[in-house]
Amino acid sequence: MLRELFGGLALYFMFRDQVLKTIKRSTVYRSLTSSTKTQINKTMSRIELGHTADYHVHLRQGEMMEVVTPAVREGGISIAYIMPNLTPPLTDIERVAQYKKDLQKLAPKTTFLMTFYLSNLLTPEIVARAADEGVIRGIKCYPAGVTTNSQAGVDPNDFSAFYPIFKTMEEKNLVLNLHGEKPSVHDGGEDIHVLNAEAKFIPALFKLHADFPNLKIVLEHCTTKAAVDAIYEINKDLKEGEEPKVVASLTAHHLFLTIDDWAGNPINFCKPVAKLPEDRRALLSAAVSGKPFFFFGSDSAPHDLSKKATHVGVCAGVYTQQFAIAYVAEIFDKVGKLDMLKDFVSTFGNNFYGMDESKLVCKDRCVLVKKDIEIPDIITFDHKTLKLAPFKPVEKLSWTTEWI
Numbered sequence: 013m014l015r016e017l018f019g020g021l022a023l024y025f026m027f028r029d030q031v032l033k034t035i036k037r038s039t040v041y042r043s044l045t046s047s048t049k050t051q052i053n054k055t056m057s058r059i060e061l062g063h064t065a066d067y068h069v070h071l072r073q074g075e076m077m078e079v080v081t082p083a084v085r086e087g088g089i090s091i092a093y094i095m096p097n098l099t100p101p102l103t104d105i106e107r108v109a110q111y112k113k114d115l116q117k118l119a120p121k122t123t124f125l126m127t128f129y130l131s132n133l134l135t136p137e138i139v140a141r142a143a144d145e146g147v148i149r150g151i152k153c154y155p156a157g158v159t160t161n162s163q164a165g166v167d168p169n170d171f172s173a174f175y176p177i178f179k180t181m182e183e184k185n186l187v188l189n190l191h192g193e194k195p196s197v198h199d200g201g202e203d204i205h206v207l208n209a210e211a212k213f214i215p216a217l218f219k220l221h222a223d224f225p226n227l228k229i230v231l232e233h234c235t236t237k238a239a240v241d242a243i244y245e246i247n248k249d250l251k252e253g254e255e256p257k258v259v260a261s262l263t264a265h266h267l268f269l270t271i272d273d274w275a276g277n278p279i280n281f282c283k284p285v286a287k288l289p290e291d292r293r294a295l296l297s298a299a300v301s302g303k304p305f306f307f308f309g310s311d312s313a314p315h316d317l318s319k320k321a322t323h324v325g326v327c328a329g330v331y332t333q334q335f336a337i338a339y340v341a342e343i344f345d346k347v348g349k350l351d352m353l354k355d356f357v358s359t360f361g362n363n364f365y366g367m368d369e370s371k372l373v374c375k376d377r378c379v380l381v382k383k384d385i386e387i388p389d390i391i392t393f394d395h396k397t398l399k400l401a402p403f404k405p406v407e408k409l410s411w412t413t414e415w416i
């Protein structure tokens with residue numbers, strides 16, 4: 013009886029020792045892995061991004077302008093390149109200068125670069141004067157009717173009426189920003205629609221570059237593999253250190269979205285619309301490629317919630333401004349390319365636009381910080397009726413930004 017008891021106790025202690033050893037080993041293993049992980053996180057928990065720039069920003073007018081303009085800095089952006097599709101569009105020097113003053117008042121630490129809206133109200137003389145006085149850095153070209161406030165745009169099937177302006181722009185080193193889509197045609201022999209509108213525009217880009225080889229051109233908010241391939245093709249002979257003339261801007265949301273994400277979801281509906289999975293893969297691979305002809309332009313396009321949450325006439329535009337850098341960091345991190353982020357959101361765009369620290373109203377640098385944030389469902393503002401629906405509502409992001 014006693015022998016059995018002692019035998020049982022011995023077995024118990026042996027078993028217990030074994031269990032304890034196993035627990036100890038796993039504790040040691042866990043603590044080793046977690047400390048290694050902490051070390052990796054520690055080294056990666058702050059990444060200096062320099063003078064971050066968003067080279068495609070919509071800040072609107074009135075109440076919307078008041079709430080969205082401060083969000084540029086909140087989203088981790090130092091330099092904002094401002095789109096001119098106001099009502100009426102920005103086509104004269106005085107209004108652009110006034111608009112810049114208004115924005116600067118709302119966000120004293122943000123550097124604003126301004127643009128004209130390409131229309132037949134512009135002349136080579138106005139453009140030359142605006143360039144000489146440093147009022148504008150570029151001119152935005154909207155094909156008529158393709159997106160918000162583009163009714164006054166141009167016919168992308170024939171740019172020849174604007175060639176005298178392009179010549180002046182080339183001489184004055186101004187940038188031509190192209191919304192690269194053809195307007196829809198359903199009964200004209202050649203079907204054009206939201207899915208092929210960008211690809212159909214690409215021959216016009218090649219022609220413009222051939223006719224004005226020294227004109228700086230940005231194909232804005234690319235959404236297709238065809239556009240990415242076109243930019244690679246144009247830059248195929250670019251030597252190391254040589255500056256590209258034709259580049260593409262890429263948004264944050266197009267690095268995440270495909271057609272399935274906006275069909276039935278007005279928050280993700282924007283122009284140009286997000287395309288197919290292979291297009292998204294091409295955009296992401298261009299963004300992390302380290303090629304100087306791909307850089308960030310958010311095309312953050314705020315609309316009041318009432319214009320997004322409606323059953324008829326949903327406005328095109330995704331609002332990303334308030335978390336701009338955090339969104340891009342999230343996707344770069346996901347594909348293990350955070351080391352390419354600074355080039356994409358600072359270096360390449362600033363080089364193309366000739367920006368350096370001496371031209372900034374505030375020399376603060378942006379730092380990416382490892383910290384979970386949750387995107388709100390809806391953004392509201394004190395004493396304002398406006399509501400904004402941000403991209404990725406109620407989702408968590410792993411990075412935020414600070415200024416040093």
Ligand SMILES: [Zn+2]
Nearest residue numbers: 068070095311
């Ligand atoms: Zn835009």
